[in-house]
Amino acid sequence: MADGTADPRTIHLKDYTPFPWSIDGVELTFALAPRGTRVTSRIRFRPNEGAQPAPFFLHGEDLRLVEARIDGRAVTPAVTPEGLTCEVPAGAFTWEAVVEIDPEDNTRLEGLYLSRGMYCTQCEAEGFRRITYYPDRPDVMAVFTVRIESDLPVLLSNGNPGPSGPGFAEWHDPWPKPSYLFALVAGELLAHRDSFTTMSGRPVDLAIWVRPGDEGKCAWAMESLKTSMRWDETAYGREYDLDVFNIVAVDDFNMGAMENKGLNIFNSSAVLASPDTATDANYERIEAIVAHEYFHNWTGNRITCRDWFQLSLKEGLTVFRDAQFTGDLRGRGVKRIHDAAFLRSAQFREDNGPLAHPVRPESFVEINNFYTLTVYEKGAEVIGMLRRLVGEDGYRKALDLYFERHDGQAATIEDWLRVFEDATGRDLAQFKLWYSQAGTPRVRVEESYENGTYRLDLTQTLPPSPGQPGKQPMVIPVAVGLLNPNGDEVVPTTVLELTEPRQSFTFKGLAARPVLSILRDFSAPVMLDRQASEGEAAFLLAHDTDEFNRWEAGQTLARRAIRAALDGRSIDAAWAESLRAVLRDTTLSPAYRATILARPSQEETAQALFDEGQTPDPVAIFHAHEAVDLHLARSLPDLLPALFEEGQVPGPYSPDPDAVGRRSLANAALALLSRVDDGARARAQFAAADNMTQSVAALASLLAIGKGAEELRIFHDRWGHDRLVMDKWFALQVGQARPEVAVATAERLTRHPAFDWKNPNRFRSVFGALSGNPAGFHDPTGAGYRLLADWLIRLDGANPLSAARMSSAFSTWRRLDAARQGLIAAELQRIQATPGLSRDLSEMVGRMIA
Ligand code: B3K
Ligand code: ZN
Numbered sequence: 001m002a003d004g005t006a007d008p009r010t011i012h013l014k015d016y017t018p019f020p021w022s023i024d025g026v027e028l029t030f031a032l033a034p035r036g037t038r039v040t041s042r043i044r045f046r047p048n049e050g051a052q053p054a055p056f057f058l059h060g061e062d063l064r065l066v067e068a069r070i071d072g073r074a075v076t077p078a079v080t081p082e083g084l085t086c087e088v089p090a091g092a093f094t095w096e097a098v099v100e101i102d103p104e105d106n107t108r109l110e111g112l113y114l115s116r117g118m119y120c121t122q123c124e125a126e127g128f129r130r131i132t133y134y135p136d137r138p139d140v141m142a143v144f145t146v147r148i149e150s151d152l153p154v155l156l157s158n159g160n161p162g163p164s165g166p167g168f169a170e171w172h173d174p175w176p177k178p179s180y181l182f183a184l185v186a187g188e189l190l191a192h193r194d195s196f197t198t199m200s201g202r203p204v205d206l207a208i209w210v211r212p213g214d215e216g217k218c219a220w221a222m223e224s225l226k227t228s229m230r231w232d233e234t235a236y237g238r239e240y241d242l243d244v245f246n247i248v249a250v251d252d253f254n255m256g257a258m259e260n261k262g263l264n265i266f267n268s269s270a271v272l273a274s275p276d277t278a279t280d281a282n283y284e285r286i287e288a289i290v291a292h293e294y295f296h297n298w299t300g301n302r303i304t305c306r307d308w309f310q311l312s313l314k315e316g317l318t319v320f321r322d323a324q325f326t327g328d329l330r331g332r333g334v335k336r337i338h339d340a341a342f343l344r345s346a347q348f349r350e351d352n353g354p355l356a357h358p359v360r361p362e363s364f365v366e367i368n369n370f371y372t373l374t375v376y377e378k379g380a381e382v383i384g385m386l387r388r389l390v391g392e393d394g395y396r397k398a399l400d401l402y403f404e405r406h407d408g409q410a411a412t413i414e415d416w417l418r419v420f421e422d423a424t425g426r427d428l429a430q431f432k433l434w435y436s437q438a439g440t441p442r443v444r445v446e447e448s449y450e451n452g453t454y455r456l457d458l459t460q461t462l463p464p465s466p467g468q469p470g471k472q473p474m475v476i477p478v479a480v481g482l483l484n485p486n487g488d489e490v491v492p493t494t495v496l497e498l499t500e501p502r503q504s505f506t507f508k509g510l511a512a513r514p515v516l517s518i519l520r521d522f523s524a525p526v527m528l529d530r531q532a533s534e535g536e537a538a539f540l541l542a543h544d545t546d547e548f549n550r551w552e553a554g555q556t557l558a559r560r561a562i563r564a565a566l567d568g569r570s571i572d573a574a575w576a577e578s579l580r581a582v583l584r585d586t587t588l589s590p591a592y593r594a595t596i597l598a599r600p601s602q603e604e605t606a607q608a609l610f611d612e613g614q615t616p617d618p619v620a621i622f623h624a625h626e627a628v629d630l631h632l633a634r635s636l637p638d639l640l641p642a643l644f645e646e647g648q649v650p651g652p653y654s655p656d657p658d659a660v661g662r663r664s665l666a667n668a669a670l671a672l673l674s675r676v677d678d679g680a681r682a683r684a685q686f687a688a689a690d691n692m693t694q695s696v697a698a699l700a701s702l703l704a705i706g707k708g709a710e711e712l713r714i715f716h717d718r719w720g721h722d723r724l725v726m727d728k729w730f731a732l733q734v735g736q737a738r739p740e741v742a743v744a745t746a747e748r749l750t751r752h753p754a755f756d757w758k759n760p761n762r763f764r765s766v767f768g769a770l771s772g773n774p775a776g777f778h779d780p781t782g783a784g785y786r787l788l789a790d791w792l793i794r795l796d797g798a799n800p801l802s803a804a805r806m807s808s809a810f811s812t813w814r815r816l817d818a819a820r821q822g823l824i825a826a827e828l829q830r831i832q833a834t835p836g837l838s839r840d841l842s843e844m845v846g847r848m849i850a
């Protein structure tokens with residue numbers, strides 16, 4: 001990264017060197033105590049043949065070294081804040097160390113920490129070095145044996161259970177793994193148990209471990225786990241490889257979940273669900289995260305990353321796999337639409353601002369800052385493009401070869417691309433640029449038609465990004481279809497490969513000028529620059545056979561309506577009429593029609609304006625979006641109540657795709673209806689709701705029109721005891737607040753007795769919601785910026801990882817007006833000038849200011 005390179009702590013991809021030793025076995029003993037846990041390690045090192053001589057260095061942070069021995073003899077290593085070096089024998093040797101650590105004082109939630117009386121670990125990316133001295137890098141893989149000593153009743157680690165008795169338990173993981181996959185859990189926990197028989201007939205004991213009181217909320221995660229295990233066998237031929245699979249739910253966790261071998265640790269928000277406490281979106285998220293972590297067993301654990309620059313090797317691929325899984329379970333078209341909308345409103349923002357970086361970054365100061373939407377979501381898009389280019393069979397062959405060739409290894413992006421080249425014979429040299437060039441490509445589309453020949457001219461450009469002033473043309477798969485003016489498809493989906501800066505594609509023998517359906521299925525993560533007429537968009541909304549592009553046509557019309565509202569023009573009445581026809585078509589699933597009814601995000605509007613050289617005003621954008629909603633509500637007075645009725649699901653709650661789809665349609669209609677019925681339906685729904693989806697949707701609709709105070713109070717009284725539900729209570733008020741009161745609401749909530757700021761979920765429920773309310777956050781007085789900066793500085797002292805992540809709320813500052821830019825710059829400088837600022841947050845702020 002251009003700006004990161006100035007920092008002396010910068011790590012570079014080009015500097016990779018292998019670790020000179022291999023490890024023949026690791027034995028760890030934990031004597032657990034809140035303020036002084038003793039960790040004894042015994043590690044057998046063997047020099048690698050032909051390795052460059054190098055000093056023996058082990059990572060270690062915040063450890064108190066009690067003693068160290070080599071082959072049984074006491075040694076005195078040279079210890080620094082980053083680790084230790086020591087004289088070692090020329091041949092193989094056994095390293096032993098005793099260290100003491102303080103789990104109770106560990107507010108970073110990295111390494112071994114206590115969460116409400118429960119011991120747990122988070123080691124990815126570099127947390128293991130906070131547990132003991134070790135070569136804490138993913139390319140050092142070893143077999144671990146662990147002994148835990150504690151009076152707590154449940155003692156868990158990776159692999160298969162070994163001997164256990166009062167006060168101790170042993171675990172052995174037969175699969176060599178890097179230290180970042182190590183895990184330990186100890187606490188008073190209850191298990192929700194089940195079992196699974198793999199395709200070769202191997203029985204596996206499954207358990208989800210939770211605090212007493214939560215055991216009734218595990219059934220859905222367990223169902224999701226079994227479905228994932230079966231899916232990976234069917235879709236990828238991948239079978240589970242241990243006797244047990246454990247999942248533990250933890251309340252204090254920096255992210256969603258972690259794929260530790262055989263012992264996945266989850267944020268409780270990604271496990272626990274019951275109809276009255278979890279929404280449909282929560283159920284879907286749990287299903288997807290359980291699957292994602294399970295799929296990592298092969299893509300991440302059996303085959304891991306050589307170094308952290310290769311992170312997308314496991315994350316992009318595993319996101320791609322979990323998206324396929326969700327598509328298979330819940331409908332591919334709708335899943336694709338959700339993913340593309342998310343990419344456009346969140347990853348594009350990253351890709352087009354100061355935090356832009358390639359899918360494979362070339363340098364970093366703090367690796368935790370690179371668990372990003374680019375590495376994950378764009379990384380998954382890159383794999384989707386690859387699959388489209390080589391076809392389904394080519395993809396399967398390449399994946400089979402990947403698992404065969406690299407099982408047990410720490411691999412690279414080069415290894416990954418080579419299996420595709422070897423399996424399919426395709427040269428991927430140019431395609432590889434997707435991993436090294438940051439930024440979202442723009443593709444300009446021009447069309448012409450003459451004498452039966454239709455010509456498409458595509459031009460690609462890739463704007464400069466930090467550290468990358470000039471770029472080369474990429475391989476962009478552009479899926480197109482052509483429709484006749486009567487709506488018939490004359491050219492079915494064809495993938496054009498755009499490889500040059502500018503390229504023409506011709507289609508001959510067309511009796512009439514066709515209508516273009518381009519970038520079908522969102523075949524590449526690019527922005528289209530295209531002058532399609534309103535008539536064409538309406539035509540595609542009515543006729544396109546591609547589910548994604550049919551939705552996209554509706555979005556195009558919605559964007560035009562938003563523009564009209566922004567410019568103070570009246571919204572064309574034809575828009576609602578074209579929507580009406582599609583929304584009435586009951587051959588289309590309710591879930592799909594709900595996506596048709598959804599409007600683009602305010603972020604998308606802001607990005608589009610900025611791209612055209614304008615200065616987006618978040619408050620004006622908010623009001624334009626609101627005007628558009630009101631326009632729709634007034635234009636479809638007959639249809640919206642009908643959709644609302646159609647979406648009512650009788651009987652007990654179920655998160656099955658059909659029921660979820662119907663509720664999503666009803667609730668999309670409800671949000672619009674509330675704008676014209678003064679919230680009457682929402683109030684009634686809130687009062688009658690017997691599940692959280694209906695309650696939350698009703699409450700959100702009320703808050704969006706500035707109502708709902710009474711309902712919020714009822715909600716609080718009912719759910720004050722439930723942490724996950726209270727997170728919703730916090731988030732809803734801030735996220736749905738009217739712009740003029742959003743900051744004051746957030747500020748008031750930080751003084752609420754239940755605002756436990758050290759709990760990442762709770763912190764995010766206020767500040768994630770504030771930054772997700774652009775018009776509120778970008779309050780022209782700068783009050784939102786000040787509030788967030790104050791809290792980031794505070795949080796940084798306890799949990800730098802979370803503080804750094806949350807700081808990206810400021811990343812769009814360069815596209816704002818001068819006054820707002822000045823206000824944000826002042827806050828960023830104030831953060832940067834804070835004494836003792838973490839490496840995490842200082843890197844983020846440095847990149848944003850640069
Ligand atoms: N691999 C973890 C993420 C670890 C983040 C470290 N800061 C979860 C996942 O992607 O599945
Ligand atoms: Zn992952």
